[in-house]
Amino acid sequence: MDHDAPEAHEAHSAAPSRTSRRALLGLGIGGAAVSLLPLLTGRAHASAATTTAPPKRPTADDTELLGAAQQVELAAVALYDSAIAGVSGWTAAQAAVMFTFRDAHLAYANSLSALLGRTAPGTAAASVISSYRGEFGGDPASVCGASWSLESAAVATHGDILGLLQGVEGAALVASIQIAEARHCTVLADLAGLTDTASLLVDDEEAPLAVNG
Amino acid sequence: MNHDITSARIDRRHLFRVGGLTLGAAALLAACAENEYTGPLGRVGNGPDTPTLQDPVLDDSVLLRTAASIELSIAAAYDTLAEKGWLSGSTTYASLGDQSELVATFAAHHRAAADTFNSLAVEAGGEAWTCANPRLDSAFIDVIVTRVESGAEATDSAKAIEASDDAGRDAIHLVNTLEELSAETCQALVAQVTQASMRKASMAIGVRSARQAAYTALLVNPGGYVMPEAAAAAQPATPAPTTVPPTPAVNENGVPLTEIPLPVAVPSQFGSLAPITYIGGNGDENGVRLKLNFETPSLNSFVYPFDTCA
Numbered sequence: 001m002d003h004d005a006p007e008a009h010e011a012h013s014a015a016p017s018r019t020s021r022r023a024l025l026g027l028g029i030g031g032a033a034v035s036l037l038p039l040l041t042g043r044a045h046a047s048a049a050t051t052t053a054p055p056k057r058p059t060a061d062d063t064e065l066l067g068a069a070q071q072v073e074l075a076a077v078a079l080y081d082s083a084i085a086g087v088s089g090w091t092a093a094q095a096a097v098m099f100t101f102r103d104a105h106l107a108y109a110n111s112l113s114a115l116l117g118r119t120a121p122g123t124a125a126a127s128v129i130s131s132y133r134g135e136f137g138g139d140p141a142s143v144c145g146a147s148w149s150l151e152s153a154a155v156a157t158h159g160d161i162l163g164l165l166q167g168v169e170g171a172a173l174v175a176s177i178q179i180a181e182a183r184h185c186t187v188l189a190d191l192a193g194l195t196d197t198a199s200l201l202v203d204d205e206e207a208p209l210a211v212n213g
Numbered sequence: 214m215n216h217d218i219t220s221a222r223i224d225r226r227h228l229f230r231v232g233g234l235t236l237g238a239a240a241l242l243a244a245c246a247e248n249e250y251t252g253p254l255g256r257v258g259n260g261p262d263t264p265t266l267q268d269p270v271l272d273d274s275v276l277l278r279t280a281a282s283i284e285l286s287i288a289a290a291y292d293t294l295a296e297k298g299w300l301s302g303s304t305t306y307a308s309l310g311d312q313s314e315l316v317a318t319f320a321a322h323h324r325a326a327a328d329t330f331n332s333l334a335v336e337a338g339g340e341a342w343t344c345a346n347p348r349l350d351s352a353f354i355d356v357i358v359t360r361v362e363s364g365a366e367a368t369d370s371a372k373a374i375e376a377s378d379d380a381g382r383d384a385i386h387l388v389n390t391l392e393e394l395s396a397e398t399c400q401a402l403v404a405q406v407t408q409a410s411m412r413k414a415s416m417a418i419g420v421r422s423a424r425q426a427a428y429t430a431l432l433v434n435p436g437g438y439v440m441p442e443a444a445a446a447a448q449p450a451t452p453a454p455t456t457v458p459p460t461p462a463v464n465e466n467g468v469p470l471t472e473i474p475l476p477v478a479v480p481s482q483f484g485s486l487a488p489i490t491y492i493g494g495n496g497d498e499n500g501v502r503l504k505l506n507f508e509t510p511s512l513n514s515f516v517y518p519f520d521t522c523a
Contacts (some may be wrong), residue, residue, distance in 0.1 A: 190478075
């Protein structure tokens with residue numbers, strides 16, 4: 001209402017005298033409907049503006065992709081286990097990181113297993129283990145370097161998987177794994193004694209892992 | 214003369230009967246009367262009309278251009294920190310050194326990220342958003358910059374707060390916080406957008422931001438790789454290292470100032486979407502510093518189609 005329009009004010013003030021209870025009740029119900037209208041139309045707009053909502057649960061194709069992701073994580077667990085058991089001379093900081101990252105990869109595999117249920121492969125990717133087994137020996141610094149490479153490759157693999165997944169739950173889980181593994185790279189580069197920002201921030205991501213068997 | 218006065222007497226029963234008949238007749242007349250009214254509802258007094266809210270469309274393009282706005286806010290914040298010279302060092306972290314060049318590369322990353330998000334928003338049918346996020350700027354970044362630079366003026370109930378005791382410390386913590394925010398925003402987007410290609414592009418940005426967050430954490434806290442609790446849980450046979458809590462800083466009256474926790478490179482096992490706590494600036498008369506929780510974009514920070522760059 002315009003504050004500078006007294007005649008309009010008078011007209012509005014006179015209106016109640018011509019409005020009965022029935023009219024008020026009718027207007028009240030109508031008002032309630034009108035007040036809900038923005039909510040309803042808002043919903044309608046949201047659904048109309050977006051394309052088809054993606055499925056929440058993994059599709060059949062998603063199941064294969066998430067299974068591959070789980071195999072990568074189990075391969076990482078196996079490689080960290082072999083380094084922890086086979087390499088000596090860890091500093092306290094290196095040991096803490098190796099154990100913590102090993103546990104993290106196991107947690108990622110378990111989470112994927114929980115999402116997939118009985119269709120989860122539950123086995124490590126033999127191709128990944130065979131590719132990295134030789135590098136996960138030697139001195140602690142070189143193992144940190146190899147772990148950096150493995151984590152970067154895992155980040156790239158999960159990125160590719162994200163580009164194909166349809167189900168929201170699987171995508172959200174893979175994203176939460178990928179972003180944690182990205183941080184692993186920076187930590188491992190620092191532990192390996194790398195000081196250039198290109199290595200610490202991984203300017204050049206490793207190639208995605210091939211998951212066979 | 215004998216008058217019969219019983220017919221003239223009005224007893225209580227009679228009153229009830231007459232009253233009921235009157236009310237019933239009035240209700241009948243009211244119901245039968247012409248009561249059509251199609252004009253506006255009457256109102257008493259002057260006041261503004263009920264505002265018509267804009268249509269809050271929330272689709273892929275809104276989500277993506279909001280992400281672009283967050284990235285642009287972060288880049289602008291870094292420019293501000295550099296202009297004020299707060300990235301040249303810290304008295305608290307003597308080994309930190311000048312981080313202006315590093316943060317400039319971070320800013321370039323965020324500007325490129327904004328371009329990517331805007332391209333995706335346009336592909337999704339929306340318009341690009343080429344300025345900062347108004348909510349993030351006004352409620353968080355501007356507040357921090359003002360507190361660090363000028364403190365706060367006295368009010369009726371509180372004494373004035375002085376400018377920061379270490380602007381360099383507050384600046385590098387803000388950089389770490391904003392990198393965390395960028396990473397979380399990208400991760401949160403994965404569950405919100407509808408296309409797999411958008412998720413992948415978002416996470417490519419988020420991965421870089423997460424690494425930048427980890428790197429700044431290590432600059433501030435060398436050797437702070439993982440949370441001590443996580444390391445202890447992963448090595449149950451190894452006794453957890455005993456840490457001596459740092460002596461809290463005190464203000465001129467000897468009141469301890471709020472402790473500023475050191476960030477770690479990997480703060481959680483999975484990527485977190487939890488609020489990110491920023492603590493900085495000088496303490497008030499009770500030693501309490503400014504504390505803000507940064508969160509991923511939500512209803513009041515989305516950049517809707519009806520919003521325009523100021």
